[in-house]
Amino acid sequence: MTLRIEIDNLAKHFGEIKAVDGVSFSVRKGEVLGFLGPNGAGKSTTMKMLTGFLTPTYGTARLCGFDVLQNPIEVKKNMGYLPEGAPAYAEMTPDSFLRFIADIRGLSGADKLRAVASAAERARIKQVMFQPIETLSKGYKRRVGLAQAILHNPPVLVLDEPTDGLDPNQKHEVRNLINEMAEDKAIIISTHILEEVHAICTRALVIANGKIKVDGTPTELEAMSRYYNAVSVKVVGVESEKVMALLNGLDKVSETELLPLDAGCRAYPVSGQAMVAELSQAIRSQGWEIATLHVEQGHLDEVFRNVTTDQAMQGAA
Amino acid sequence: MQNIWFIMKREFNGYFATPVAYVFIIIFLLLAGFSTFFVGNFFERGEADLYPFFSMHPWLYVLLIPAISMRLWSEERKTGSIELLMTLPISVFEAVLGKFLAAWAFTGLALLLSFPLWITVNYLGDPDNGVILAGYVGSLLMAGGFLAIGGCISALTKNQVIAFVLSLVVSLIFVLSGYGIVLDFFSGWAPKALVEAISSFSFLTHFDAISKGVIDMRDVFYFVSLIAIWLFANAIVVNSRKAD
Incomplete structure (x- = not known):
């Protein structure tokens, strides 16, 4: 069974509001699915x-x-779930909380102790195990929730904003943890931090107004950006306007723009194709010397904005 | 089945993680003692029994049990921990029963700590300890009834104060329906059958006999089925409102 999660035309309507409106997708073992979308x-x-x-x-x-x-x-039984906001029993300590979860998960004796110790270790909460959860920082609370979700080593993990409220170091640790676990699990994480998509996800799914807008790998998502494979270039001793005129003459360039602060100019490719070789050759054939040249990645935030805002939706309709 | 025990254990320990448990037990014992001696005239009656103690319990419970039951579900809903609990591999009934049993065990503990009264009455006279035991059993059953009502109501709201007030009012209705003044109000005009029906729903009617040492299975059945019905309703409410 490689398909661990299958979502089949799932919908939730609250009266007139269609919070989720017929969503279908599946996640297989080894996949980390990033669930993206604006709030709500x-x-x-x-x-x-x-x-x-x-x-x-x-x-x-x-x-x-x-x-x-x-x-x-x-x-x-087969999933670990970190709900939004990582709720826990505030008056308990992480130790007693995780023991309770282990009890409910059917672990006892040495297995239970081992599971609690291992989850605490992996979620990096060992140093706060005996302080009431209500006294912990937001980052630790989140990681207690994460420890609870991974405690029984489930084949499926569902993590709702696992890195929300963590500082950059903690985010890094949580991403490492997810990467470590990714191989033999199916994982869904929701996030609105786009950098996370590249750091941990093998696939990304953008949802807006209850419908799936995009389903693809992070690279495919980036390829939807107009910046994908765009080239920024600055030439020594030549006005950028002149360079732009040259680049506009190339087949693969769709348009060019002047960059602010005398940073040269940027050329956008026709339908996202790679063109850096042709471009640098064209410049050198003029006898110009390239000062800086770099190929842009797609901008995920731009793609995200395009697929989730109303304008894009009307365009698609 | 084991899950009920795990949930009960967690919930029960939860009472003692905050001062709430201690405050409740102390207030319960103070009020119980006060009402026994000053309202129930323990000494003046000159009888070696604990009737003055038990007869005040319905009123004590109306006031105090909602303070225990109010947090059972409304706190889970407010903090969102209900989402954690209800996505663990347990059934709603296990959760409802586990929580109820924890609250019941806690009330039982408070009741048990009134043992100095039992020692006192044994020191002063020669009471029928069987009657006293029956009183404790009846009181515990009645406490279970109040808790089941309060637990169900606490699942209706995220607000503990609302849960407290509503539980108090509903509990009061269940007690007052057997109280003389209320029954007199109905007996003037309502058919006898209705008056008896109203009275038969009252905790007072069923508790009174038990507290005098008469354990009638009908009274036991009344409390047990009342608890069962309210717990069933509790599960339905949790299921339908958990995510609101």
Whole structure:
């Protein structure tokens, strides 16, 4: 069974509001799916339905082959879930909290102690194990929630904003942890931090207004950006306007623009194709000397904005 | 089944993680003692029993049990931990039962700590300890009834104060429906069957006999089925409102 998560035409309507409106996708073992979208797009609602907390208006979800409507207990056994905001029992210590989770997960004796110790180790919370959770910082609370989710080494992990509220070092650690676990699990993480997509996701899914807008690898997502394979160049001793005129004459260049602060100019390719070789050759054939030249990556935030704002939707309709 | 025990254990320990447990137990014992001696006239009656103690319990519970039951579910809903709990591999009934049993065990503990009264009455006279035991059993059953009502109501709201006030009012209705003044109000005009029906719903009617040492299975059945019905309703409410 390589398909660990199958979401089938899942929808949740709250009265007139279609929070999730017919979403289908699947995640296989080894995949880390980044679930992107603006606030209120339906990310958390989808996750709540997948984990059996919310009942869908229609559609269903299967996790490791178990249907969440027909067999919710089996679904819950096979997943670890970090809900939005990482709720926990504030008056408990991480130690007693994780022991409680281990009890419910059917672990006892040495297995239980080992699972608690290992989860604490991996989530880096060993130093706060005996302080009440309510006294912990936001970052530690989040990691206690993460420890709870990975405690029983589940085949599926559903993490709702796992790095929200963490400082850059903690984010780095959590991403490492997710990367470590990625190989033998299917993982869904929701985030609105776009840099995260490159750092951990093998696939990204953009959702807006309850519908899936884009489903592809991070690179495919970037390729949708107008900056993808664009080239910024500055030539020694030649006015940028002149360079632009030259570049505009090339077949692969669709348009050029002047960069501010005397940083040269940028050429955009026709339909995202690579053109740096032709471009540098053209410049050198003029006898000009290149001062700086670099190929742009796609800008994920631009893609994100384009697919999730109303304008793009009207364009697509 | 084991899950019920794990949930109960967690919930029970939760009471003692904050001063709430200690404050509750102390207030309960103070009020119980006060009402026994000053309202129930323990000494003046000159009888070696704990009837003055038990007869005040319905009123004590109306006031104090909602303070225990109010947090059962509304706190989970407010902090969002209900999402964690209900996505663990447990059923709603296990969660409802585990929480209820924790609150019941806690109330039982508070009740048990009134043992100095039992020692006192044994020191002063020669009471029928079987009657006293029956009183404790009846009181515990009645506490279970109040807790089941309060637990269900606490699942209706995220606000503990609302849960407290609503539970208090509903509990009061269940007690007052057997109180003389209320029954007199109905008996003037309502058919006898209705008056009896109203009275038969009252905690007072069913508790009174037990507290005098008469354990009638019908009274036990009343409390057990009342608890069952409210717990069932509790599960339905949790299921339908957990994500609101």
